[in-house]
Amino acid sequence: MKSKAEGALEELGKKLVKDIEKGKNPSIEFSLRGLSNVVYDEKTRKLALGSKEATRTFFNVGHAKKFLQTLEVAKVSKNLLDVEKHASLRDVFYMAKRTIPDSSINIVDEQTETDKAIEDLELITDFSREQLHVNANKMGSVAGKVVIEDKGDTIDWSKLGSGGWSIPSNVEEIEFKKIHGKFIIYMEKAAVWERLHEDKVWDKLDCIIMSSQGQTTRGIRRLLQRMNKELKLPILVLCDGDPYGFYIYSVMKFGSISLAHMADVLAVPEVRYLGITTDDIVKYDLKKHFIKMNEKDIARLKQMADYDWFKKNKAWQRQFKMMKEFGAKVEIQALSSRGISFISDVYLPEKIKNKDWID
Amino acid sequence: MKSKAEGALEELGKKLVKDIEKGKNPSIEFSLRGLSNVVYDEKTRKLALGSKEATRTFFNVGHAKKFLQTLEVAKVSKNLLDVEKHASLRDVFYMAKRTIPDSSINIVDEQTETDKAIEDLELITDFSREQLHVNANKMGSVAGKVVIEDKGDTIDWSKLGSGGWSIPSNVEEIEFKKIHGKFIIYMEKAAVWERLHEDKVWDKLDCIIMSSQGQTTRGIRRLLQRMNKELKLPILVLCDGDPYGFYIYSVMKFGSISLAHMADVLAVPEVRYLGITTDDIVKYDLKKHFIKMNEKDIARLKQMADYDWFKKNKAWQRQFKMMKEFGAKVEIQALSSRGISFISDVYLPEKIKNKDWID
Numbered sequence: 001m002k003s004k005a006e007g008a009l010e011e012l013g014k015k016l017v018k019d020i021e022k023g024k025n026p027s028i029e030f031s032l033r034g035l036s037n038v039v040y041d042e043k044t045r046k047l048a049l050g051s052k053e054a055t056r057t058f059f060n061v062g063h064a065k066k067f068l069q070t071l072e073v074a075k076v077s078k079n080l081l082d083v084e085k086h087a088s089l090r091d092v093f094y095m096a097k098r099t100i101p102d103s104s105i106n107i108v109d110e111q112t113e114t115d116k117a118i119e120d121l122e123l124i125t126d127f128s129r130e131q132l133h134v135n136a137n138k139m140g141s142v143a144g145k146v147v148i149e150d151k152g153d154t155i156d157w158s159k160l161g162s163g164g165w166s167i168p169s170n171v172e173e174i175e176f177k178k179i180h181g182k183f184i185i186y187m188e189k190a191a192v193w194e195r196l197h198e199d200k201v202w203d204k205l206d207c208i209i210m211s212s213q214g215q216t217t218r219g220i221r222r223l224l225q226r227m228n229k230e231l232k233l234p235i236l237v238l239c240d241g242d243p244y245g246f247y248i249y250s251v252m253k254f255g256s257i258s259l260a261h262m263a264d265v266l267a268v269p270e271v272r273y274l275g276i277t278t279d280d281i282v283k284y285d286l287k288k289h290f291i292k293m294n295e296k297d298i299a300r301l302k303q304m305a306d307y308d309w310f311k312k313n314k315a316w317q318r319q320f321k322m323m324k325e326f327g328a329k330v331e332i333q334a335l336s337s338r339g340i341s342f343i344s345d346v347y348l349p350e351k352i353k354n355k356d357w358i359d
Numbered sequence: 360m361k362s363k364a365e366g367a368l369e370e371l372g373k374k375l376v377k378d379i380e381k382g383k384n385p386s387i388e389f390s391l392r393g394l395s396n397v398v399y400d401e402k403t404r405k406l407a408l409g410s411k412e413a414t415r416t417f418f419n420v421g422h423a424k425k426f427l428q429t430l431e432v433a434k435v436s437k438n439l440l441d442v443e444k445h446a447s448l449r450d451v452f453y454m455a456k457r458t459i460p461d462s463s464i465n466i467v468d469e470q471t472e473t474d475k476a477i478e479d480l481e482l483i484t485d486f487s488r489e490q491l492h493v494n495a496n497k498m499g500s501v502a503g504k505v506v507i508e509d510k511g512d513t514i515d516w517s518k519l520g521s522g523g524w525s526i527p528s529n530v531e532e533i534e535f536k537k538i539h540g541k542f543i544i545y546m547e548k549a550a551v552w553e554r555l556h557e558d559k560v561w562d563k564l565d566c567i568i569m570s571s572q573g574q575t576t577r578g579i580r581r582l583l584q585r586m587n588k589e590l591k592l593p594i595l596v597l598c599d600g601d602p603y604g605f606y607i608y609s610v611m612k613f614g615s616i617s618l619a620h621m622a623d624v625l626a627v628p629e630v631r632y633l634g635i636t637t638d639d640i641v642k643y644d645l646k647k648h649f650i651k652m653n654e655k656d657i658a659r660l661k662q663m664a665d666y667d668w669f670k671k672n673k674a675w676q677r678q679f680k681m682m683k684e685f686g687a688k689v690e691i692q693a694l695s696s697r698g699i700s701f702i703s704d705v706y707l708p709e710k711i712k713n714k715d716w717i718d
Binding site: 086090097137149170193194199331341 | 438439442444445446447449450452453454456457458494496497498499500507508509510511512513514518519520521522523524525526527528529532533549550552553554557558572647648690692693694695696699700
């Protein structure tokens with residue numbers, strides 16, 4: 001069966017053929033990307049692209065190469081959809097990399113060129129990279145009382161031993177079959193996930209636990225979005241109490257500036273920040289585990305306080321201000337100083353019972 | 360039930376109490392670590408520590424703090440074993456970090472201090488960090504016709520959809536129940552794993568596929584070692600054709616200098632290097648995807664050529680020499696330029712059929 005994404009790629013091809021047949025300069029239109037065309041939509045609480053448009057034409061010395069790269073990547077994607085296979089960004093680079101016959105010019109020389117062409121293709125077709133069968137890197141684990149179906153297998157996330165299910169880079173085709181949890185705890189660190197998993201927090205608090213390592217991958221953001229939309233599960237985010245942790249939350253909730261055009265399929269406006277908050281630092285006596293902020297931390301904190309989506313948010317402005325006054329940050333694992341399972345037995349149940357999170 | 364590791368920690372405690380009761384200076388003996396005491400054992404084909412011994416005594420201004428740190432970490436480990444829980448290296452740091460009463464001195468200030476104390480404890484007790492219930496970071500996925508039991512769950516690695524089983528940081532308690540594969544392909548990159556998984560290589564070639572991302576984690580090395588020893592499965596390693604890929608293989612096969620004392624439980628002398636070899640670069644026409652080596656690459660290549668365990672190995676010296684002549688490296692994904700499933704349909708079957716690997 002032909003997918004909708006494949007249809008969109010064929011439309012693009014047909015449009016260009018028509019241009020050529022009419023003797024017109026072949027052109028592709030799409031929304032302009034970049035900070036100058038990124039707006040924050042207060043109603044949907046997501047970043048989005050504004051109304052500025054860009055046109056790429058073939059007979060234009062400044063456009064010709066990018067035009068060709070866009071078409072080459074469209075061809076790679078079309079082939080992948082035809083054979084029902086997926087490629088990584090790196091694969092796509094190698095598949096597009098070849099020398100133009102009778103010349104010494106390569107279609108692409110660096111992966112950044114194909115990466116950008118794929119982002120353009122997302123804009124042109126209105127389908128995500130994943131739907132165009134180009135995957136990001138795979139990372140992260142999940143556990144909880146959820147049964148899914150994927151590639152013909154029925155998988156129970158509560159019966160996978162100490163490892164859990166390894167989250168694939170592409171979660172578009174997963175089907176949710178049975179759900180027992182009431183909410184999802186997403187955490188930034190794999191080691192914290194192992195702590196909560198060993199303590200069976202997903203069983204005790206009736207929830208689902210999920211983690212990647214560092215910045216949240218697209219696969220995980222998309223999985224969280226689907227579980228939030230389709231299963232109505234609230235999502236609580238657990239990060240280090242530092243500007244980077246706040247930033248991870250910001251990207252999950254509102255989208256990122258570079259992927260503003262994908263906020264619809266990647267951002268999850270319903271996520272809430274569970275901790276570590278600056279209030280936790282005081283309440284749970286974590287000041288003795290302060291780590292001094294460096295210049296990068298301080299710059300990031302300032303930058304976030306100025307974001308449109310945080311500017312009018314009093315709770316967040318209070319966090320930023322307190323952290324600036326502390327001049328210091330605290331890691332999730334500092335809770336271990338209170339006992340190995342303090343996080344599972346005291347911190348999480350207390351925070352969740354008191355709805356002690358920031359929206 | 361008390362574990363053997365717990366017994367070893369109690370022995371250490373009893374020994375020190377005895378020293379004190381006899382009015383002796385409490386002391387701990389263990390093998391000296393570091394390059395000066397690392398030897399390559401040609402018979403076992405593993406790195407190991409030599410016969411040099413170190414003694415740490417309490418009444419010694421240079422030793423007192425390290426002595427205390429070692430005991431503090433032993434206490435943390437003993438507590439973990441008592442409550443049957445596991446901690447990450449970062450957790451252990453926070454659990455050991457406290458101020459000595461009536462002083463302004465912290466037992467530890469940096470994680471490197473507890474990390475080293477744990478390595479010392481491995482030497483003193485002859486139990487691995489994992490057996491002492493201290494875990495490394497979790498990473499990686501596995502798929503294939505293997506059924507395991509872990510924490511009371513029965514898990515079939517061939518029925519986990521596109522994600523696979525997420526490998527835990529600690530694999531000591533996994534039990535292998537049913538095995539159908541003939542060998543294991545371990546790869547450096549998660550994206551390549553997803554490629555082989557989508558192509559069902561584990562089914563077609565009757566094998567098990569496993570990956571982490573970058574340097575192989577301790578959890579994975581230990582899992583590979585157990586599967587090699589207990590199930591007699593050969594292991595083939597698939598890395599980028601570059602000095603870093605060769606280094607990943609070297610650490611898996613012989614052990615690493617910093618963890619020479621753990622080579623017995625971590626090194627897998629039976630692993631073989633499947634690719635990318637310098638011969639593959641020629642045979643599969645990958646030269647056009649050369650990436651120029653930087654100074655760090657060249658230095659690492661030289662360093663490896665000088666390692667005791669590669670010095671007399673003609674096949675490897677040939678690889679190092681050819682790569683030096685190329686002045687360039689090639690990634691696994693360069694194979695994608697020959698077609699998205701070229702790696703699964705041609706490269707791997709051909710290489711394996713011809714036993715085209717390096718030992």
